[in-house]
Amino acid sequence: MPGLLDTEAIRKDFPILDRVVHDGRKLVYLDNAATSQKPRQVLDALAEYYERYNANVHRGVHVLAEEATALYEGARDKVASFVNAPSRDEVIFTKNASESLNLVANMLGWADEPYRVDRETEIVITEMEHHSNIVPWQLLAQRTGAKLKWFGLTDDGRLDLSNIEEVITEKTKIVSFTLVSNILGTVNPVEQIVRRAQDVGALVLVDASQAAPHMPLDVQALGADFVAFTGHKMCGPTGIGVLWGRQELLEDLPPFLGGGEMIETVSMHSSTYAPAPHKFEAGTPPIAQAVGLGAAVDYLSAIGMDRIAQHEHAITEYAVQRLQQVPDLRIIGPVTAEDRGAAISFVLGDIHPHDVGQVLDEQGIAVRVGHHCARPVCLRYGIPATTRASFYLYSTPGEVDALIDGLEHVRNFFG
Template identity: 50%
Template sequence: MDINEIRQHFPILDQEVNGHPLVYLDSAATSQKPVSVIEAVNQYYRKYNSNVHRGVHTLGTLATDAYEGAREKVRKLINAKSIEEIIFTRGTTTSLNTIAASYGRANLHEGDEIVITYMEHHSNLIPWQQVAKATGATLKYFPLQEDGTLSLDDVKATITAKTKIVSVTLVSNVLGVINPIKEIAQIAHENGAVMVVDGAQGVPHMKVDVQDLNCDFLAFSGHKMCGPTGIGVLYGKKQLLENMEPVEFGGEMIDFVGLYDSTWKELPWKFEGGTPIIAGAIGLGAAIDFLQEVGLDKILEHEHKLTAYALEKMSTVEGMTIYGPQEAEKRTGVITFNISDVHPHDVATVLDAEGIAVRAGHHCAQPLMKWLNVSATARASFYLYNTENDIDKLVEGLVKTKEYFSDVF
């Protein structure tokens, strides 16, 4: 599909906002949904709405087949060995909290080390803070290079024999940096640590092969990859998941319940207590179909071209500071920036008046803001449906913003 054909699949893009054609540049926060995903969820509710795994009636069978079919689509997408390694959750945050609460608290002790980076989203930072406090483990950070990238020499120097968990984002939601997860995982394993990957900003934009990366855990969300909100994935190696305890208890995840003791179902269902997110999983399955039809390699190539174009055009705006590496191939379609003497919230407000949606704030990454020596930034993020014209409109809006605040002050 070419870009014009791709855009036709996203009805939300065909509208005006504040009297201007919508330019949606906030896909790192949440992506838009193609018609096929919207219809998949709609058809579930209209034609075979039922609970899964429990009933033997026709609607229950249809719902179960669709729900478990989506699990198989996820397995193929990330090349997991088995559906037993694919657990549906509410999103990346839930997945990371599950890893920290179940694996982390059971396997960490006083003096052990957890190593993360300054660029982590709060969802891959706060759970490890809490685990460290509960177990007596030490939380450490990889230093960053001047452009926000990781040096493997620093990785080797920071991970020690005391390190038990290394948890790193595949792609920074602020800097757009693509981290060398495969190499970090190898160093972690050589020191006896497990490798956790926050894939929220990576899985939607590139091919991710968990066996090739050799990560032990991977977390990601459906809503950032053209799927519905409220559905996410926790991948874990089978042998690790088998030795972990569930963090939610109740219906669906049990095998036998007695008055004083209970046993759990086999993987993956022991981690899916209660009625699961059926419609969300079905919608995620449809989103995976759509992304694979377009081609994840083509999506990343498209983003690299857009990012190179945007870096060149945005750098011409007076007072512009762009954070992260300046080479497009080192990042996905995320560009975080500030304009001198203009607060990022003001930037976003003026752009919104022009129909341009960007994000402003600390992006759930306050330690990284501190490392950048700023309180907040603006962020434009691109996806498969964005065009060079969108970037031209963004730059025009940024020039207007700069001129407006220059006149005011």
Template identity: 65%
Template sequence: MTATLPMYDVQAVRADFPILARQVNGAPLVYLDSAATSQKPRQVLDALREHYEQRNANVSRSVHALGTEATEAYEGARARVAAFIGAATAEEVVFTKNSTEAINLLAHAFSERSIDPRFRLGPGDEIVISEMEHHSNILPWQLLCERTGATLRWFGLTDDGRLDESDLDALVNERTKLVSLVHVSNILGTVNETARIVARAHQVGALVMLDASQSVPHLPVSVSELGVDFIAFTGHKMCGPTGIGALWGRYELLLAMPPFLGGGSMIETVTMQRSTYALPPMKFEAGTPPIAEAVGLGAAVDYLSAVGMEAIHQHEVDLAGYALGALATVPDLRVIGPQKTEGRGGTISFALGDIHPHDVGQILDNEGVEVRAGHHCARPVCARYGVPATTRASFYLYTTTDEIDAMVRALEKARKVFG
């Protein structure tokens, strides 16, 4: 199969990613695991090296030149990330090590003893998530409910991989304190339209958090347009380094939340009797932060902005349509999730007959095709659709239709090997 994607120079993009030139098992690398972690362009690698070579120092502590330059680079990255997601101010962006830590930071703010009623949680109160969530947006809320006696409830899924909103008004009600949903599913590829849920949550006085780990890297995201109260996302899925992510929150909510970790840099004053805390975001960034990683994330944001998020999103939609058509030619292959490009991103999970996904993944790896095999930290989704695991191909700005063709050829080989 052949296809062209107009108005997008994918080969020019690929030239920025050195790793894409290597081989795996004697075959050209076909990297289709960007939902797990993205590859890094030379611009990000150069920014990391330059930081360590030219201005390596700790931030917010020193008055010497290197410390000042490092602080300016770190806070400059925060400002660029804030602009990238449409935040009102840079102070609304809290750097964390990943999305998981960002979600746990928010979960830590809720307790039975909270002074602010918006974060007071106890028996009779409810938190609402969905059956579509990554484990990092399930476990923190399960643990919080165990600590406080609150109840966890969730949206189910339709047969075609969408949120089942049929009981929205009953599920999100006057007992609901928080609704926390994935924006784009890491296993189904579903892009959730959240406006109706957000409106209902705010109608009953609940806060709303979106796990944007798979949306901020792939499509234009504006927190003001989404109308939510918090989002979490991570740098390593958006061409940035590992070890850096962010929690965005409305500033007045961050101001009301208690610190997450105690230590250096998050304080205003300290005595042996009591301490007072710095304003957000510093209140939530105890200790030496991921300085170089933030610089790398700032470079990644610059890179993605230069390519254009609308162009990246359209490229992935086109790839998803092409891949759905190509996979439909493989006998016994079942796509788990939306079968059309409307309301879906560039992640496709599938089952190939009775062949275990790990075996499928091994055959594909032998051909240089790198996909994910397993439950993708979304076991409830696998249970919902009656599969122990899936094979997942996930695309990004550097993926080509030729790579999808290579995957399909490798899947045909897997069928022959396993009968």
């Protein structure tokens, strides 16, 4: 199959992929949209940090503190390069993408003009968003009186942008949308949305949680004002996320969390704040997690994000074709590999997705079931939930075949 990586070599880097589960069955891990597995290079970096360098960062003058600070800030340099940020100071470490999205929502709620969201303004999202890119904006709208609007979905799982000029208007302050849907797999037309937002002077936040692990991510090329993603989906540890923001915005917008490290001076009457990124990193940061994310960035960069994207496209194309051959199976989302990511959600006849997932698990096949924190999508398509198989750089055509065989077993089991 053209475009595939040397998965036999890559899989040797991931100890968990050798696991045997359920009566000697080899693990088939197809839940990468929820979290990816971690290579030895990342596991070793975490262990080495705790064994040799563990200390709090920035303020200490002893050798461990200086080494820990160099590793932590070195990870920021790596992430900045990975996303082609103009400045390392535009990279803010958070605990996950949800915190990154909440950070922007709260900044805009507390901001001065021209950025402030209030009852005279509008917030725009889409119907395919993860709950982490819905709930913060609902909370902001409730708190400020702003109007929340959204783009709907077409029958084939794409954004319906036919009314883009009515949805994004001169009242719009922020447009926040996912680059790649975690449930539908849809890759959204960023350029068209960004262009309309810029025409009316609105800010743009892109949730790249399902993009950063799978394709080259260039924040300058995106044209957005903010980009959020998380570490644990891209071979990094849990507990670390990223918010990239344009320097001038980070300078003008207020902090969300207060505490140590984010200050310049403090008196009992008032405080002044440190420059970005530290202005937005109150308290002890996720130091080891940042080091692990830096190691993950090194690992992915060494393979090449272009090559990873090609591999996943080939696997996804094969999986879409094979799934459509399964009787009574309906893919929820695009039914071709064009402009789609490596997460494929489906329903199998009238068998509940939780039952599908349980029987697949008995075959050693790990998938995700439920609404995938995207319940509005399930409501849109009139289904209670879906089964989702999602692939990554270590996924193989043989694992797709195992999924198809497992689904045949599901069909037979339920008659």
